[in-house]
Amino acid sequence: MLLFSSVRFIMKGWVETQYIEPQFFFGYLGFEWIKPLQGNLMYIPFVLMAIAALFIMLGFFYRISTFVFFVCFTYIELIDKSNYLNHYYFLSLMSFLMMLVPAHRDFSIDAKLFPSIRRKETAAWHIGILKFQLAVVYIFAGLAKINADWLFEAQPLRTWLQAHHNIPYVGGILKAEITAYFFSWMGCLYDLFIVFFLLNKRTRPLAYLAVIFFHIVTWLLFPIGVFPWVMIFSTTIFFSAQFHQQLLNGLKRVFKWSENIPETIKNMPTPNPFVKYGIILYITFQILVPIRFLAYPGHLFWNEEGFRFSWRVMLMHKEGHATFYVTDKASGRTIEVNNTDYLTIRQEDQMMTQPDMILQFAKMLKKEYDGKTFSNKEQSITLHDPAVHAEVFVALNGRNSQLFIDKKHDLTALPYNLKHRDWIEPFEK
Amino acid sequence: MLKGLIGFVLILSFGLLFSCKDKKDKDADITDFNKGEMLENVSANIILPSLFKFETEVSDLKSSFVTFKSDPTNANLNEVKMHWKASYLTWQTLKIFDFGPIRNIGFKSATGTYPVDPAKVESNINSGAYNLAAASNLDAIGLNALDYLLYNSNALTEFQNNAAYADYTEEVIRKIYNETQAVVNGWTAYKAEFDASTGTSSTSAFSELVNEFNRDYELAKTAKIGIPIGKANLGLSNPEYVEARYSGISFELLVESIKALKATYNGKGLIKGSNGLGFSDYLLNLEKSNLDNTINDKFDVIQSNAEGFTMTLEEAINDPGMQNQLDELYLHLQQQVVNIKTDMTAAFGVLITYQDNDGD
Numbered sequence: 001m002l003l004f005s006s007v008r009f010i011m012k013g014w015v016e017t018q019y020i021e022p023q024f025f026f027g028y029l030g031f032e033w034i035k036p037l038q039g040n041l042m043y044i045p046f047v048l049m050a051i052a053a054l055f056i057m058l059g060f061f062y063r064i065s066t067f068v069f070f071v072c073f074t075y076i077e078l079i080d081k082s083n084y085l086n087h088y089y090f091l092s093l094m095s096f097l098m099m100l101v102p103a104h105r106d107f108s109i110d111a112k113l114f115p116s117i118r119r120k121e122t123a124a125w126h127i128g129i130l131k132f133q134l135a136v137v138y139i140f141a142g143l144a145k146i147n148a149d150w151l152f153e154a155q156p157l158r159t160w161l162q163a164h165h166n167i168p169y170v171g172g173i174l175k176a177e178i179t180a181y182f183f184s185w186m187g188c189l190y191d192l193f194i195v196f197f198l199l200n201k202r203t204r205p206l207a208y209l210a211v212i213f214f215h216i217v218t219w220l221l222f223p224i225g226v227f228p229w230v231m232i233f234s235t236t237i238f239f240s241a242q243f244h245q246q247l248l249n250g251l252k253r254v255f256k257w258s259e260n261i262p263e264t265i266k267n268m269p270t271p272n273p274f275v276k277y278g279i280i281l282y283i284t285f286q287i288l289v290p291i292r293f294l295a296y297p298g299h300l301f302w303n304e305e306g307f308r309f310s311w312r313v314m315l316m317h318k319e320g321h322a323t324f325y326v327t328d329k330a331s332g333r334t335i336e337v338n339n340t341d342y343l344t345i346r347q348e349d350q351m352m353t354q355p356d357m358i359l360q361f362a363k364m365l366k367k368e369y370d371g372k373t374f375s376n377k378e379q380s381i382t383l384h385d386p387a388v389h390a391e392v393f394v395a396l397n398g399r400n401s402q403l404f405i406d407k408k409h410d411l412t413a414l415p416y417n418l419k420h421r422d423w424i425e426p427f428e429k
Numbered sequence: 430m431l432k433g434l435i436g437f438v439l440i441l442s443f444g445l446l447f448s449c450k451d452k453k454d455k456d457a458d459i460t461d462f463n464k465g466e467m468l469e470n471v472s473a474n475i476i477l478p479s480l481f482k483f484e485t486e487v488s489d490l491k492s493s494f495v496t497f498k499s500d501p502t503n504a505n506l507n508e509v510k511m512h513w514k515a516s517y518l519t520w521q522t523l524k525i526f527d528f529g530p531i532r533n534i535g536f537k538s539a540t541g542t543y544p545v546d547p548a549k550v551e552s553n554i555n556s557g558a559y560n561l562a563a564a565s566n567l568d569a570i571g572l573n574a575l576d577y578l579l580y581n582s583n584a585l586t587e588f589q590n591n592a593a594y595a596d597y598t599e600e601v602i603r604k605i606y607n608e609t610q611a612v613v614n615g616w617t618a619y620k621a622e623f624d625a626s627t628g629t630s631s632t633s634a635f636s637e638l639v640n641e642f643n644r645d646y647e648l649a650k651t652a653k654i655g656i657p658i659g660k661a662n663l664g665l666s667n668p669e670y671v672e673a674r675y676s677g678i679s680f681e682l683l684v685e686s687i688k689a690l691k692a693t694y695n696g697k698g699l700i701k702g703s704n705g706l707g708f709s710d711y712l713l714n715l716e717k718s719n720l721d722n723t724i725n726d727k728f729d730v731i732q733s734n735a736e737g738f739t740m741t742l743e744e745a746i747n748d749p750g751m752q753n754q755l756d757e758l759y760l761h762l763q764q765q766v767v768n769i770k771t772d773m774t775a776a777f778g779v780l781i782t783y784q785d786n787d788g789d
Contacts, residue, residue, distance in 0.1 A: 156778075162715070163778035166464050166627035223630065319775035321767045333663040336655065376665040383663075393767045395775040400720065401767055 018083055022344050024364055025080040026357050029418065034078045045072040056098070059108020063099070070095040081357065082350035086313050087227035090137060094234070097133060101126045107248055125279055130237045132283065135195040137231075140290045140311040142191030147315075149301070150188065154180035155397035156317030157187075164221060174221075187314075190214055198238040211235050222314070296420050301396060302404075302427035304354055305420060320352030320394040320404065324362065326369045327387045335374070337365060353394050355405070355421050362388040362411035388412050402428060462706065462714035464627040464635050467696060470705030471638065472620050474698030479522040480616060482699075484609050486516040491606050498595050501588045510579055514678065516605075517572050521682060522689035522699055525645045528637040529623060530615025536608050538567055543652070543672045545573040547581070554597045561604050573673065574601050580675035629778060639708070639779045642693060643770045649686045650762040653679065658746060658755050666746045677741035684735045691728040694769075708773060715776050720768065727765045734758045 019042045027034060036042050049072040055065035074092045077083065104110040105119040149155045158180035165175040173179055190210065197207035215228035236244075293306030300307060301316050324337040339348045342364070351357040365388050373382040392405035402425070409423045490512035497505035520541060527537040546568040553559040553569055561570050568574075578584065578598045587594040626634035651660075652672065659666040672679045692699055696707025712721040735758060738745055745751040 159776070159778040160629075163629045317775060317778065319771045321771045323763070328663060331663070333665075335663050336660045338651065338661065374663045374665060376659070376662065376667055379665055381663050381665070393771055395771050398776070401771045401775075 018344070018346070019076070019079060022080070022347060024342050024347075024361075026082050026347065026351070026360050028078055028081055029356070029416065031078045034075065036079050045076055048072050049076075059104040059110050062102075062104030062108060062110050066095060066099040070099050080347070081308075082347040084308055085225075085227075086137075086311055087225070087230060089309055090133075090227075091230065093133060094130075097129055101130065107252055123275075125275065127237065129279060129282070130234075131199075133286070134231075134234055134237065136286050136290070137311050138191050138195050141313055142188055142193075144290075144310065144312040144315055145184070145188040145191060147301075149397045150184050150315065153398065154184045156315070157183050159317050159398050160222065187214075195238075198235060201240070204238065208235065208239075218314075224314075298420070298424070299427040302394075303421065303424050304356075316397060318353040318394060318396050319401075320392060321401075322348075322352040322358060322390055322392040322405070324365060325389045325391075325407065326365055326383070327389065328381060328383050329385065329387055331381060333381065335369070342368070352392060353404075355424050356416070358390060358392060358405060359411055359414060359416050359421075362390060363416065366412045386412075396427075462710050464711070465624065467706040467708075467711065468627065468634055468638070469624045470696050470698075471693065471707070472616075472623050474703050474705055475522065475693055475696075476526050477616060477620070479519055479699055480609075480613055483516060483519045483523050484613055486512060486519055487602075487606050487609050490516055491602050494599060494602055497588070498599065501585070501595075503585060506579070506585055506588065510676070513572070513575050513579060514676070517673065517678070517682065518685045520572060521685040522693070524686075525642055525689060525693055526638070527641045527645070528634070529619045530612045533615065534608060534611055536612055539608060540571045540605055541573070542567045542571055543573040544670050544674065545569065545571075545577045547577050550574055550577060550597070554591070554593050557593060559597075561600060570601050570604060572605070576673045576675050631779075636779045639774055639777060642690070642708070643766075643774065645686075646690055646769060647766060649683065649690070650759075650766065653683050653686065654742075654755070654759050654762060657742060658759065660759065668743045668746050671741075671743050671746070674743060677743065679742040680735055680738050684732055687728060687732050687735065691725070691732075694724065694728070708777075712773065712776060717772075717776050720772050720776070724765070724768045724773065727761065727768060731758070731761045731765065734761055 019036045020039060025036065037044065049069055052065045052069035052072065055061055056069060070092070073088075073095055077088050077092055102117075102119070102122065105117055105122065111118045145151070150157075154177070158177065161174045161180050161183065165171045167174065194207060194211065194214075197203040197210070200207075212232055215232050218224060219228035290310035293300050293310065296303065296305040298305070301318075322339065324339065326335045326337060327333070339351075339361075343351065343361070351361055366386060369383050369386050369388075371383065373380060375381070387410040389407045389409065390405050390411060391407040392403075393401040394404040395401040404425055405423065406425055414421075414423060490509065493505070493508045493512050497509050523531075524537055524541050531537055549566070549569040553566070559566065559569075575598070578594070578601070588598075623634045628635070630636065631640070652670075655661065657667055657670045657672075658664075668674070673682060689699070691697075694707055695709045696705045697703070698705065709721050709725070712718070712724075734754075737754070738751075740748075740751075745755055
């Protein structure tokens with residue numbers, strides 16, 4: 001799965017368009033020191049990642065491979081937040097957890113090489129933490145859907161579904177308003193409760209069918225990449241140990257691996273006292289991060305304060321238009337910036353609706369223009385310590401566009417931190 | 430626990446039924462709309478007719494130049510100029526559709542790049558060694574190179590005395606002519622594919638049409654007016670960036686471009702005057718008639734502002750008394766961007782990038 005994902009990324013040419021082409025990268029607060037490698041060197045982490053993924057699958061030097069995968073993947077994701085996707089974050093966390101979970105103790109090349117690591121059973125927390133992570137994803141995604149736009153306007157699904165009105169036979173159904181409501185409510189209920197149905201032994205088979213159905217429908221209708229498949233495979237963790245044992249035994253027969261584990265080996269891995277605290281810390285972190293938005297005033301979708309890393313998927317259809325003005329303080333003369341001179345189309349598209357990125361871009365523009373000279377046949381003016389203003393309009397979830405950032409703020413004078421940003425125009429219904 | 434869940438599901442389902450109820454009655458008066466029919470209308474009534482018209486005009490341009498070359502009189506030059514201008518005006522419609530066969534051969538940049546670099550044109554003519562297909566020659570070919578070659582103050586003398594000058598002009602015209610033929614052939618094959626490509630991916634014909642429509646509008650705003658009046662240069666004007674500077678028809682081209690964009694927006698066939706489905710009908714279908722009115726009104730305001738100039742753009746730029754009028758025109762051009770690029774595109778649910786997206 002991970003192998004497929006890395007190879008797909010390379011094949012689609014996204015390494016080039018997202019990590020080599022851009023001249024400017026939107027780092028994460030506190031992680032701005034993470035920079036891409038020069039030119040084609042940027043392919044190295046991707047290739048390493050693909051190799052690591054292959055090794056993980058074979059169970060070959062599992063600990064090292066998972067570590068390499070986690071580091072490469074997280075490094076790549078931290079370079080530029082315009083590429084942020086919840087499912088990349090999910091993969092990053094999962095690879096972190098895989099680093100800690102010993103999934104190589106049987107039916108792996110490692111177990112062949114080092115027979116002493118073979119185990120029949122594993123500690124409950126190894127499975128538990130993976131289940132917990134999936135539960136967090138689903139339940140927070142479900143909770144995030146309990147909002148007026150999603151439930152009472154069926155937005156953004158209404159916008160996205162009507163766009164499919166030309167699909168033969170079902171196009172008309174997808175366009176109907178009632179379908180958008182149906183999808184919205186079912187999606188919300190699914191996310192909220194699927195974990196409980198998966199946990200319950202009696203409802204599990206039906207629930208898993210629902211998982212497959214739900215994710216395939218989303219995969220067909222929306223451009224969400226590998227996410228549906230990741231979820232379909234990940235949720236098998238909820239199946240019983242016997243189920244996995246049988247599956248594994250089947251595979252073992254195919255690969256002629258001896259089915260029985262010798263009596264001489266230890267059943268349980270050795271426990272580690274630090275593990276308990278580590279788990280508590282991780283769980284606390286996973287629960288607090290998605291609810292941090294409660295600490296900010298204002299409309300969450302509008303301000304996007306506490307929006308990322310919170311499993312808020314498919315919630316917004318946001319389009320924006322941002323015009324940046326660089327002003328010479330001495331003469332009051334102004335330049336209107338062409339954003340695409342500095343950003344790729346994707347970066348511009350992401351930046352225009354997200355205040356933290358608007359601020360980052362403004363600060364970048366100041367550096368870029370400071371000291372530059374502009375002239376025509378008659379005059380010549382050199383910019384010193386220019387001001388940067390932006391006029392931004394944003395349309396959210398089927399509404400008409402509204403003023404998002406007023407031209408009156410000199411963005412270069414504003415702090416870039418996690419405090420509430422009072423320079424965002426208030427959201428009007 | 431299971432019972433509790435079922436109860437909760439039931440409550441939510443009631444909520445669902447209830448929330449849908451009050452919306453039902455609105456559905457009655459929505460106009461019918463279908464993206465496939467819209468694409469069919471755009472290709473059959475706008476793109477192909479303007480392509481055929483352009484083909485005829487470029488062909489006339491080519492033959493009138495042959496006549497002029499063998500008999501370089503002022504009257505014959507005027508004939509060439511007339512066909513050049515007709516081609517350039519039709520180009521204002523064609524340049525919107527930079528996808529499919531037009532993009533495949535880089536037709537838009539080869540034909541419509543401006544400003545022309547007169548020094549490069551002259552040095553090509555003098556050296557005699559040039560490759561017009563080279564990317565470095567984009568500002569030495571196309572309709573704007575012809576603007577310089579046909580309209581600069583020495584043009585007639587050059588044509589009469591400098592064979593290399595006439596040969597170069599002929600080469601430039603031939604390149605446009607050949608490429609037009611290629612696009613006409615390409616479109617005959619591509620039309621069916623275009624008409625059927627109604628999907629939501631960024632590479633579907635519908636998405637390309639929306640995105641290129643926006644891109645062309647922004648290009649008109651920035652390149653035709655913004656850059657020459659100095660918007661990217663601290664307000665210091667750059668008359669050398671004026672489109673079709675030597676013939677002085679920049680305002681006519683702007684008006685024509687705005688008309689073409691408005692007609693495409695409304696699905697109005699340029700040639701037959703037919704009125705089929707366009708973006709406008711889609712917005713009406715999505716119950717966005719206010720936005721539709723705003724967009725059409727803005728197109729009208731821009732057009733009347735542009736028509737309000739009784740001089741060339743370069744003259745207006747050089748006249749300090751005209752600055753407010755130019756700024757006002759630019760402001761209207763700027764205000765329309767939000768309407769079409771943000772509001773219209775958001776309503777259609779079109780994606781602008783090729784990447785995965787999880788809707789956040």
